[in-house]
Amino acid sequence: MGFLHISPVEPKAATGLAAEVYRQQAADVGLARMPALMALSSVPALLAATWSLLRESLMAGPLSRTEREVVALGVSTANRCPYCVGAHTLFLHATGDHALAETLLAGGRPADPRQAALYAWATGETRDGPDAPELLGTALAFHFINRMVTALHTPDVLPGGLQKTRLVRRAAGRTLARPARRLLPPGESLRFLHTPHADAPQPRDAPRAAAPAWAHGSPVGTAYAALTEVAGQGGALLTHPERVAEAVARWDGGHPPMGGSWLADALSGLPAAEAAPTRLALLAALAPYRITEGDVAAWPHTDESLVRLLAFGAVTAVRHAERTFSPAAAS
Template identity: 50%
Template sequence: MPTPYRYVTPVPVDAATGRVAEVYRQIARDFGMTRMPLFLTLSPAPDVLAATWALLRESLLVGEAPRAAKEIVAAGVSLANECPFCVDAHTVLLHATGEHRLAESIARGERPPDPEHARLFDWATGVTGGGRTPQCPPPCPQEQAAEHIGTALAFHFINRMVSSLLTADLLPAGLQRSRLVRRLGGGALSRAVRRKPPRGEALPLLRGLPAYREPGWAAGAPMGAAFAALLACAREGAALLDDEAVEAVLEAVAVWDGGHPPLSGWPSGPLADVAPARRPAARLALLAALAPYRVTDADVAAWRETGRGRSDADLVRLLAFGAISAVERVEAALDVPSR
């Protein structure tokens, strides 16, 4: 049977141990799914897996903001990033909240009809900048702002990893394109979605992982510790590049305006000064940052050849470095208190 996994072999749920097994158990309990392709595909790198799950859990699943509102943010960011897998997933999750009309509006790529929902959607689709100044803080009560910012930044990272490592289909043969299937899928998840897990229970999964200072926008909430850990773990992927390649990637991200890169002459131009032997790794990192939906079999094969068969864990960490570089650029564009 076809699987959604493109370039890594996930750690099976029934064979997982240690930190990976702990993450899988918490996902099953709090998300209501025993097998989530995104987290399975991150499993070769347990540190990236744990930090990504912790950020998603502590921003999207817990807190005071309505779950449907945060699903609008997740879906809006995913639309802006051209990540159909994530758009479909959060359409199903909107059905799970009971917001059926809203779910189908977003499935069609439309602006939600409710004005409050529309403002959140506009904020979420504009948080990269893209030639316009994003609205910040998000259009919500002040005490809910951190949850929306955390959700947006989580999905800027998640979209990039999903687009790089998974196919576009949430379900086999694209079954998620059926309105009936979306609604039935939402019904199956409705009980889990309507629960409110306690704050902070993902933080023990981060024991022993590196972390930076927590961002000011998190206002001391557990999502801040999760974001700080994800930054540190994902940045460690820079060790798979030489200094010249790291500089080229970061310089290209620094001048990114939030739009989609041109189809012609990119990313060759930004990487022109990188040594040819180092270019495949730099190309993957830069694609993950700014155009992850353009990662191809040939890109990954070229990297594996020059890297003498690097592991799945290395691939996850290399892509995570590119993805987190873009997330930091988005965070800066939001003009929110950082570290």
């Protein structure tokens, strides 16, 4: 249980924007440490945007938390993210739906027809998705978070893999029950977006990505636009970021074949110094669980540049996933 390739900023050591985000996260989630967010701490603006989308989609407002957790688990299962599957099994226990949590973890399907339809959509089995911005935002948030967590953290949620024990899962869920069932007011994370900080400077007149139509003017859309903008900036680390976009555009939503043949076209003709980061971005987009120590070592980097590069690959896949949603989401 720990981080891969990076040394994140711990909440007690955080300053500026990262410290502000950590404080709200601790209050709203009931956890002092959330590794899925800590992994992004070397890029405070990315940390803030990811937290904002997560909070406004998964946690805020009156929509059923159980339904949102079903979507989170469906996406995480499809993306083969064991950390997020484990974590959100615990959060589904926290909602009180213990049988549903265990059913999904075992590979089953919800008995409730609406929950079953949401799970089928989240796993990519169907294209007929919901209209609620919170559900669409949850799916997109986890398409991003799954990729980043898989690349930068080991699979275990609890020390020694304790989340694999049913009694521990139920007990952990009980400790999270009060914050998970609390009604959080929407929009309170938006103050972290597009705000200049010493550790995340950004001009107030900087161009901003437009909120998507599917968000219907909700805070979810503002947070999603901020995440796609900030994460997309990592493409500046590549000489040919269009290679990543073109490869992802051809993606059918499945998992790439074993071996590296599927990377060949995107890397063709690139010198080693350019091929290494392009390969990392492509792996982050389509197969983050295949990133190796060798892949990371082949590209000289800092924690900040590595997180920015992986975020670019991840958000390229997220944008592709957005376009494959229902007509309401793609408009």
